[in-house]
Amino acid sequence: MSEGQKPRLAVFKFASCDGCQLTLLDCEDDLLAIAGAVEIAYFVEARRRMLDGPYDVTLVEGSITTDEEVERIKEVRRQSRFLISIGACATAGGIQALRNWADVSEYTQLVYATPDFISTLAESRPISDYVPVDFELRGCPINKGQLIELITALLIGRQPRVPAHSVCLDCKRQGTVCIMVAQGIPCLGPATQSGCGALCPAYNRGCYGCFGPAETLNPASLGQQLITLGWKEADVSRAFRSFNGYAPAFREASEQFEK
C-alpha cells in the first residue's frame, strides 16, 4: 500500500443480491477498525459520498449478465490496483448462471410483462471471464472472517490465508460428527471448499456447496455415494448446480449426473 495516506477502498456491485457487500457492514467492531485503516472511497450501500478512482482495493460483487456490465467491469478494472471478486456470483456466475443451461429469451418471455425492455446476455459469467482478477473470495455469501483476513493481509502486505481444502477438515477440527456416515445425510462437504466454518453439518444438514469446488475433489465418487444414500442422479446434478453451479468442477459434475 502507498505510504503516508490511507489506501482507498471501493465496492462495486454487478448482478447479485447484495449479501456479500452486507458482509462488510456485518463486520461490526472490525468495521470501525477497517474504516479507520482505509478510506472508503466508493461504497454506495454504505455512504452517499462517491469518490472517483483510482482505487487501491476494489471489491466486486456480482456476475456479468449484460453488455453494459461488460463495459463497466472493464472501467472498474482500469481504476483498480487490486481487484478482488467476492462471492459465488462474482467468482462463478451465481445462481443466475442456471440460465447458462437454458434459453434466456424463454425466461424473459415468462417472467416479464414487456420482455422487449430486457436486454441481457445469454449467460451469467464470473468477473474473471472478462477482466484479470487478483484474488477471488468464495462463498454465498462470503465469510466475514475471510474478508477481514483478506483486508488485513492486503494492509500488512502478506499473503491472505484462505484455504482451498474441503469442508471435512473443518468438521473434524471442530469435532462435528460426520452426518453422512452417522446419519446417511447426503452432503457436498467432501467436494466443497472450506470457508463457512462447516456450518450446515453442525446443524444436521448436508453441505450445499456454497463455497464452490475444493482445490482437489472427486465429484464422480462422491456423487455415486450420494446415490447409494438414496439420491437419484438428477438430485446429484441439481445439488452441484446451485450457487456455484457454473464453477468448472461443479459444472462438469452436474452435467455428468444429468444424463
Place this chain on the structure above:
Amino acid sequence: MTPHIPPLNAHVVIDKPALQTLFDALQTAGYTLIGPTIREEAIVYDEIGRIEELPIGWTDEQGPGHYRLHERGDGRYFAYVVGPHSWKKYLYPARLTLFRTRRQDKSFTVETGEEPPPKYAFIGARGCELAAIAVQDRVFLEGPIQAATYKARREHAFLLAVNCTEPGETCFCVSMNSGPRCESGFDLALTELDDVFLLQVGSQIGAEMLAGSGWRPAGAFELSHARRLLAEAETQMGRTLETRDLPNLLYDNLDHPRWDEVAERCLSCMNCTMVCPTCFCADITDVSDLSGENTARVRVWDSCFNPDFSYVHGGNLRPSIRARYRQWLTHKLASWIDQFGTSGCVGCGRCITWCPVGIDLTEEVAAIRGEG
C-alpha cells in the same frame, strides 16, 4: 485411618453404580473427566461428570462409510467400540495457540501464555487407543525434541482403560497386536461383566481412586469369565490385516494399478487422517489483527490429503489423489516403522468407518498382496 486401597496389579471388582465413586474421586483430585457420551447420533468423547452420561445400553453398528447407534435393551456401560473422536482431541488439540506477539515501538514482545495444562481423566480408552497414545508418545516425546504442549497434557492424564469384549465390524486390533486386552499404559483397566466391573490396578493413583468404591478382591469365577470374554473377542474381529513383510510389500508395489483404482474412489477429503488416533500432521499459521500489532501463532490439525500441505516452492509435491493416498498408506504402514520403530496403525478401524465412501485399508493392502 489409612484409606482402604487395593495393591498394585490387583484384580478387584466393584458394583457397576460404584463407578460414580471413582468419577467423584477423580474430580476431587482435580481431574476433568472426558468420556464417551451420545451426541450428534454418535458416541463421542466429551466432558462428563456422572455415570448416567455414559452410553448405557447403547451400541454402535459400524461398516465401511457407515455408523449407526442402536439401543441394546440391556444395561451395558461399555458395549460399543470406538467412535469418531479419539483422545488426540485432548492430548493434541485440533487448534492450539502456541504464543502471541505484540509489537512495541520498533521491537516486539512474546507471550507464551499457555494456561496451566488441563488435567484430564480419560474414561473408557480401549486397547487400540492406548496403543495409539503410545505411538504419539514416540512421535512427540521420544524423538530428539519433545513437544512441550503434548508432554504437559500427557504427563497428567489419568487413563481408565476398558477391555473390548465385543469388537466391531471394522476392528482389527488383533492383527496390529494392540488389543482387545489392555496390556499396559493404564491406571485402571476395566472389564465389564454381567453384574460387576472387574478392574486391574495399573498404578498407585489408580489404586487410590478406588478407596471409596467398596471394592473387593476378584474371585476365580470373575477372572475366568473375563479371560473367556477376551479370548472370544479375539476371534470376533470384523477385519484382519496381514502384516507379514508389510513395508516391503508396499515399497515393492509403488506402481501397482491398485493405487489408480483407489484414487478413483478417494475424495481426498481428509476424514481418514482426522479420525486416525495416530495421525499428527499439523499446520502452523500466524494470525494477525487488522493493525498488525497483535499476532498469534496457531497450530491446527492438517492432513497429507490437503493440497496446501504438500505445496512447496514451485508446485505441489503430490498433485494427484493417487499420490496422496499412496503417501498416506505407505507412511502409516511402512515408513512409519522406519521413522518411529512402530507401525502407525493400531487397527481401530476409524479410517474405514468414517471414510464417506468406505475405503477399507485392509482391503487395499490385501489387493496389493494379490489376495483381493
